[in-house]
Amino acid sequence: MNETQTRTAILSRLRAGQPKGLPRARRPLSLRRQCLDAVDFETFAAALTALGPTFELARTPDAAKAALAAVVAKNGVKTAVRWDHPDLDAVDAAATLAGAGVAVLAPEDLPERVCPSLAAVDMGITSVAYAVCATGSLILAAGKGRERATPLVPRLHVALLPASKLVPDLPAVFEGLAKGPMPSAVNCVSGVSSTGDIEFVYVRGVHGPLAVHVIGLEWL
Amino acid sequence: MKAFLFIPCLVEHVLPRVGEATAMVLSRAGVAPELPAGQTCCGQFAYKRGRPDLTRPLARRFVEIFEDAPVIVSPSASCTAMVRKYPTLFEAGDPWRDRAARVAARTFELGEFLVDKLGCPDLGSRYVARATLHASCQTTRALGVGDATEMLLAAVEGLTLLPLAHPERCCGFGGAFSVDYPEVSQAILAKKIDDIIATGAEAVITAEPSCLLNISSALAKRAVPVKALHLAEVLAGGEL
Amino acid sequence: MSACRHNFGKASAAALADGESRAILDKAILQIHALRQRSVDAMPDFTDRRARAVAVRQATLDRLPDLLETLEASVTAAGGIVHFAEDASQASRLITDLLTARGVRLAVKSKSMVSEEIGLNEALAAAGIEAVETDLGEYIIQLMGQKPSHILAPALHVSKEQVSALFAEKFGRTSTDIPEMTRIARDSLRAKFLAADAGITGANIVVAETGTVMVLENEGNIRLTGSCPPIHVALMTLEKVVGSLAEAAAVLDILPPSATGQTLPVHLSLFTGARRDGERDGPREMHLVILDNGRSELLADPILRPILKCIRCGACLNVCPVYQSVGGHAYGSVYPGPMGSILSSVLKDAAGDARQPFACTHCGACAEACPAGIDHPVLLQELRRRQAEQGTDTATKSYAALARHPLLFGAAAAWARTVDPRLDRVAAMAPDGPVGKFLRGRKFPGLSKPFSRRFKAMAKRLSRAQAKGGRS
Secondary structure, three states: OOHHHHHHHHHHHHHHHOOOOOOOOOOOOOOOOOOOOOOOHHHHHHHHHHOOOEEEEEOOHHHHHHHHHHHHHHOOOOEEEEOOOHHHHHOOHHHHHHHOOOEEEOHHHOOOOHHHHOOOOOEEEEOOOEEEOOOOEEEEEOEOOEOOOOOOOOOEEEEEEEHHHEEOOHHHHHHHHHHOOOOOEEEEEOOOOEEOOOOOOOEEOOOOOOEEEEEEEOOO | OEEEEOOOHHHHHOOHHHHHHHHHHHHHOOOEEEOOOOOOOOOHHHHHOOOHHHHHHHHHHHHHHHOOOOOEEEOOHHHHHHHHHHHHHOOOOOHHHHHHHHHHHOEEEHHHHHHHHOOOOOOOOEEEEEEEEOOOHHHHHHOOOHHHHHHHHHOOEEEEEEOOOOOOOOOOOOOOHHHHOHHHHHHHHHHHHHHHHHHOOOEEEEOOHHHHHHHHHHHHHOOOOOEEEEHHHHHHHHHO | OOOOOOOHHHHHHHHHHOHHHHHHHHHHHHHHHHHHHHHHHOOOOHHHHHHHHHHHHHHHHHOHHHHHHHHHHHHHHOOEEEEEEOOHHHHHHHHHHHHHHOOOOEEEEOOOHHHHHOOHHHHHHHOOOEEEEOOHHHHHHHHHOOOOOOOOOOOOOOOHHHHHHHHHHHHOOOOOOHHHHHHHHHHHHHHHHHHOOEEEEOOOEEEOOOOEEEEEEOOOHHHHHHHOOOEEEEEEEHHHEEOOHHHHHHHHOOHHHHHOOOOOOOEEEEEEOOOOOOOOOOOOEEEEEEEOOOHHHHHOOOOOHHHHHOOOOOHHHHHOHHHHHHOOHHHOOOOOHHHHHHHHHHOOOOOOOOOHHHOOOOOOHHHHHOOOOOOHHHHHHHHHHHHHHHOOOHHHHHHHHHHOOHHHHHHHHHHHHHHOOOOHHHHHHOOOOHHHHHOOOOOOOOOOOOHHHHHHHHHHHHHHHHHHHOOO
8 A cells, every 4th residue: 555545544444433423512622721820030930940940130131241141151151052033132142242252153154964063062042932930931932043953952051031921821822822833843941851760860951951041131 | 218238249158247247237327128039149250351241141130139129238339330330231222221220220338328328427336446448449439439438437436547558559359350360469469468557557447348358368368467347347336 | 573472460470570670660650650649639720621631632533534634734834744654564664764765874763652562663773774762761771672661761660770780881881870870871862863864753742733743851852853853753643633732732731740740841842844944953854654553443433432532641550550560561562551451452463462451450540540531441341341252251151150040159159168168179279270379368268157147147136226226
């Protein structure tokens, strides 16, 4: 059997096997659970930091630049890779990093195989599509100038989080995503990667970044 | 009020004291127990071995024996649950289906009957012991009457109930399972016995005869001085 | 598959005899069970969440062919390629051919029970493709040359000393410190992620309207597998589909709490098609393989159909007294525990013991724990019935025959009471027979004078009790 025949055979078996009886009511199922969580930096930061990442709230662009420079200094960052994103421009991320002595890769500098090229890079800096207050999750959406590898391969991930991107819960993220075309990859990241695969002992930092730092942008 | 006793074969031949205690407890609750003749086995054994065909004639016998009963009471949740499944053994339209349904609707596990039907969770019983409860899966999950067992025991004077670890865990009997997979059955049972011993109780109570047999025979094999009692025996107190 | 079928009885007895593995297993299962219980108890709305998830899973079964066609269109529109596979051999051949044609030498794989079901690793190895498991537990198992023992935590049964020895042998670098061992594995796997020509993942939930494959994990290996290599192959079974993102959210409300006790795992990845124009990374090719392997026939089965609602959370394994005692390997099948005993009985070319549905105490803990609303004991009972129809169970037949005749039934009991009341003789004659084995850990209290012959003698006592205790 070729693939088309297989497809037809499977689908027709499924049609024949569908539960019989009266057609079910077409009334859409009410799926939305009640949301009880507050939408503010305090709630988000509490959930986030419980999972391992660190958080700092910047009230002005200058405060954000200072926060970024401080992260770089604290973590001994020599090289970084960034997204093309208005939120990064809002804090002059490229210039701030260069000013701090960091060599910054822009998306257009990246070669054909992006992941291997970032293996030795210290930091990836991105914005977020959403941030979930209930679970401290960062929602990263891939796109042009927004490589999947940037927040994934370097040892440190720094995310800029404008206040306007805060949402209460995951269903709110999905409601937002359902409005537009789906990006090729959306990653919902809650904390730092972990495992319990050896004797159920919890270990933080398996793959991906070993540290995540979020800078809240209160004015955006 | 009269109640017909539905005595599981295990109680009839191995644990008759449970039957005696059941009769006594019903009497104390103001109910006159009657024992209809001709009872054998409800067919649960065959049913769980995948033989509803062999169970069907036993269901018909049961319906004939108990059809005139005002109410039917059994000291076993698993046998009660079997009777409740009887109607499903017959096709829709088969008169036996309705007859079985009528009998099933009047069949109750002892604790369920006392609490839910009679509204009598306190029989004024007295049993002085430090004990723990093995809440049998058949009583709690299959029949959903675990609350009745707990209410009845809470009202017994002199009885101290000690919490059992992993109360939701099965004791490993499972009918034919215990013979088909003896190693697994005994491994599960051993954990239960360890948990029972760890409570420091002098007695373990259960409302299910099959768990009672399983647990008491393991306690006996290990020569552990913990008594295994049926709910009815505790409720009957010292009056046997 | 081997012509000689697996024997659960023997395998479980052997598993029970292995004290070391059992101790590790005991501890791990209690821990995973406690995590789940704590998280479910902490969710005041868990009952509502479960009701919504059950409705979503039911809605999938009610419109499965439509959903698959919608999914196919959405994935294609997002630049992905959809393949249907009838059975295990077709699916693994399809993937192997696809990768071979593209010159793939090294593939990274994330944990996928479906890939175990189709024997993908063996097929890839036969085609000369190195397939590396990247989930830490699965990687350990692969290095050891074993099979997973739990659908979520495949190396649940392995001790840290065993892992330490394994790493020393394979990497020439080891430790007995678990975080340090994890770093060793990270370094070794990172090289594979960066060099791989293809990434193979499973799928936890697949959204028809958007063509999105959702995968859940804590380690980050799936995110790397789906992001770095130039080809991504996602493998799903056809019942994993749901209609919309909102429906997926309803399943996500219960899946991580039931599986690992988390509200959300560290990584939830949504992969939709291949990389788009202008994007510099992500797979250039994305293939979605939809496997049937007996499931379409299951949809037509009114009693067994509900097993298709299973979301593979593992909750039924962790509460099952049999699984708790013997672990996953004894099942000899990809899917162990209650859900596995059902699936292995109905899937095409599933290994395992044909009598597996009988290896159950009917305690009902699985159905109570199941967030998808599957009543496993009912399904297992039906499988027993279908098995028994073909068998000749003389013991059951004779017992049932006796029970139809009260006089014979009573006489048989009386005879046994006289001859061998404690079953000692039966056990002595056949110590390895059913009764002999039953009595190894038990002392049978013995057959007694029947209750029916004692009841009449109770009349006076009963009426006294009734007069004294009877309520007005």
